[in-house]
Amino acid sequence: MTDATRPSPLPPTGAPLPDTRTPPLLPPTRAEYCVIACAEAWRDNGEVLASPMGAVPSVGARLARRTFAPELLLTDGEAMLVGPDGTPEGWLPYRRHLTMVTGGRRHVMMGASQIDRFGNQNISCIGDWERPARQLLGVRGAPVNTLNNPVSYWVPKHSTRVFVEKVDMISGVGYDSAAAAGPTATRFHRIPRVVSNLGVFDFATPDHSMRLASLHPGVTVEEVLAATGFEPTVPDEVPYTREPTPAELELIREVIDPQGLRDREVPG
């Protein structure tokens, strides 16, 4: 499984812009639609830290930073805030990172070993917590993240094992759990989106249950429903995830992720 909470190392992104005389671009891959869907999570977020966990969200955050959201802050995966070319612009050790969380100036995209219809997320363990069938990472920062700053999720392999009716150990707090816990929990709670290899989901329903917000081109509603362990709301007309622009595709392929880490997370 992927590390649900650490940014993936990406190569320095200071390479020169590609030669514009290159031949016509190949059509977008599924991984590239996923990158776009992740990048869009950080649109209009303002001057906040984008904390991507996993390769595709990392490429997405860097794409957003280089294009439509230049005000975003990014880290090098350790303790430095860095510009698009990797130049340090600030210091963010864990103790300050946690203050960024509780101050709310951050939008994290975490992984999820399990996630349910209200956005409760589990990265702790599978089975009975007392003696788990599979010990995973532990709750990490999911409880503090979800109560303090926007938390989106990234699921590279959408399946009924991940999208479940009920998670085994609530690490990231979902809408129903936050509501039950009261105003301290709901005050800053927000799950803007869940991106998977099949589509984008949000909670824009009256009871804040999961809704299919867009399908990646090539995916059908039936595929999504078959891979989901509960019934998400499906609008009458489901849009497709937007197309990357030619400039975005070149940035992804030539500058941000020339090694193709995105394809290892979401194979074509």
Place this chain on the structure above:
Amino acid sequence: MSDKTMTADEVVSRLRSGMTLGIGGWGSRRKPMALVRALLRSEITDLTIVSYGGPDVGMLAAAGRIRKLVAAFVTLDSIPLEPHYRAARQSGAFELTEVDEAMFMWGLHAAANRLPFMPVRAGIGSDVMRVNPGLRTVTSPYEDPSTGIRETFVAMPALRMDAALVHVNRADRSGNGQYLGPDPYFDDLFCEAADDAYVSCERLVDRFDDAVPQTLLVNRHSVTGVVETPSGAHPTSCVPDHDRDEPFQGLYATTPWPEFTERFLHGDEKAYQSAAQAWHEERR
């Protein structure tokens, strides 16, 4: 100025079974592994370990020394899941207090500041509350100026420890410790939150001439003993002195514990470092 230098075995001779021990660093980064290895050479057991867990927790778990763990995660970073920790949890080998990373930090702050708890907006709504039935909440005595509500927070109890073990890049004989990497983690807090703190270092120095002031992380008033242990964080990272030893960490993660112990941990620290080096040479 008192000379607090001692050996790793002398540190361990001051520890007892049943103690609560804090271990600094984070995941597989700047862990006081030489002190952990000394602990493994002793008979000390039945420990309560407080750690942002990495191979320190994995090794102590594999060796059956843990009675209770307080943690938000255990990971080897480049290898997300710590295999020995997983095995121990899956066999119900010890008690776990699973808290969030921020709750953990505020528990250290509370202990360092001699407070019984700190309020934190974390935990409520999650199953951290379910698996820690002893966790209490506290309601603010103040109305929030914008909402008019008196909010209710988790009262994270102080994580007070009998002793803390941390590893830094440089230290002097009186117990001042300097980190040279990107992140101090919470090592200063661990030292302040413990009755005794033992600092291992890559290299002992006489003075900190020309030190960048902020690198002088650990102050001597919170330190009981200092140990010089070159590569003492191995296999975890201790930049700029050494990176994480990824191949060796991979070996650790895939080798059955008895076999790993037999090859690397049956002797003293010097024997460990030589065995690790010999393993690298064999691979060439």
